Amino acid sequence: MAPWGYEKDNGPAHWHKDCPIANGKNQSPIDLINGEVKYDSGLKPLTAKYVPFSDAKFLNNGHSVQFQPSAGNGSELTGGPLAVKYNFEQFHFHWGNNDTEGSEHRVDGKMYPAELHFVHWNSTNPSFKDAVGSGGPNGLAVLGFFLKVGAENAALKPITDLIPKVKDAGTSVTVPSNFDMQAILPATLTDYYTYDGSLTTPPLAECVKWIVFKQPLEVSAAQMEAFRSVINRDGKPMGGNYRPPCPLHDRAVKTSFK
Numbered sequence: 001m002a003p004w005g006y007e008k009d010n011g012p013a014h015w016h017k018d019c020p021i022a023n024g025k026n027q028s029p030i031d032l033i034n035g036e037v038k039y040d041s042g043l044k045p046l047t048a049k050y051v052p053f054s055d056a057k058f059l060n061n062g063h064s065v066q067f068q069p070s071a072g073n074g075s076e077l078t079g080g081p082l083a084v085k086y087n088f089e090q091f092h093f094h095w096g097n098n099d100t101e102g103s104e105h106r107v108d109g110k111m112y113p114a115e116l117h118f119v120h121w122n123s124t125n126p127s128f129k130d131a132v133g134s135g136g137p138n139g140l141a142v143l144g145f146f147l148k149v150g151a152e153n154a155a156l157k158p159i160t161d162l163i164p165k166v167k168d169a170g171t172s173v174t175v176p177s178n179f180d181m182q183a184i185l186p187a188t189l190t191d192y193y194t195y196d197g198s199l200t201t202p203p204l205a206e207c208v209k210w211i212v213f214k215q216p217l218e219v220s221a222a223q224m225e226a227f228r229s230v231i232n233r234d235g236k237p238m239g240g241n242y243r244p245p246c247p248l249h250d251r252a253v254k255t256s257f258k
């Protein structure tokens with residue numbers, strides 16, 4: 001099979017051939033249906049502590065654009081539904097070719113124009129790869145933020161300004177060391193959906209505690225257009241790099257809000 005992607009000949013409907021778990025019972029993303037979620041008063045706010053990275057790349061890996069530090073630096077996530085500390089690994093985006101599509105998770109069937117994922121791994125494992133393979137839904141914790149078009153996002157501007165430099169698949173650029181990742185996050189990480197799921201791309205491992213925030217972040221139309229200028233490994237616009245929703249099966253989606 002051609003390397004996986006989002007085109008007709010290598011998209012989500014084909015992924016099960018190399019990754020049979022694609023048809024598993026804990027797959028992501030899902031449609032977050034407010035009438036079916038359950039409020040859990042035990043869900044506390046999350047705490048993310050991100051330290052500026054001295055050596056991080058922003059890259060086009062052919063299926064997304066990704067902020068990737070060369071090594072950990074003590075940036076971590078705790079609280080919420082998490083029993084232990086998780087180390088920051090990377091963040092990346094999924095988006096559409098127009099404002100009516102692009103996010104992976106949906107809310108009552110509604111898609112947002114984009115979705116930002118902050119990936120973290122369970123620090124009780126020796127490495128990120130061990131965490132992915134550790135079995136069960138506590139290997140990784142991914143924060144999902146919906147993006148909607150509105151005011152310019154000043155915190156994301158240092159990243160969206162780099163997009164023209166990684167327009168082509170396989171290219172990367174060094175991120176200035178004064179980039180403040182913490183500034184991307186809302187001041188309080190309170191209202192979120194959480195459920196046990198998977199990576200939304202191959203290998204589709206069912207190792208993810210998903211935490212999707214109710215409140216979207218805003219980016220400007222110009223910032224959205226920057227994403228839409230990115231090219232995939234087939235030389236086509238990368239927009240549309242989102243997996244459609246998967247069956248919930250017998251999973252519960254909990255909320256930290258009523």
Ligand SMILES: COc1ccc(N2C[C@H](O)c3cc(S(N)(=O)=O)sc3S2(=O)=O)cc1
Nearest residue numbers: 090117119129132142198199200201202203
């Ligand atoms: C075992 O080998 C590997 C395991 C995982 C990965 N990753 C790359 C994936 O594309 C991917 C997709 C994620 S999403 N859209 O947040 O669900 S998170 C993530 S990753 O960084 O964990 C690479 C190698």
Ligand SMILES: [Zn+2]
Nearest residue numbers: 092094117200
């Ligand atoms: Zn993702």
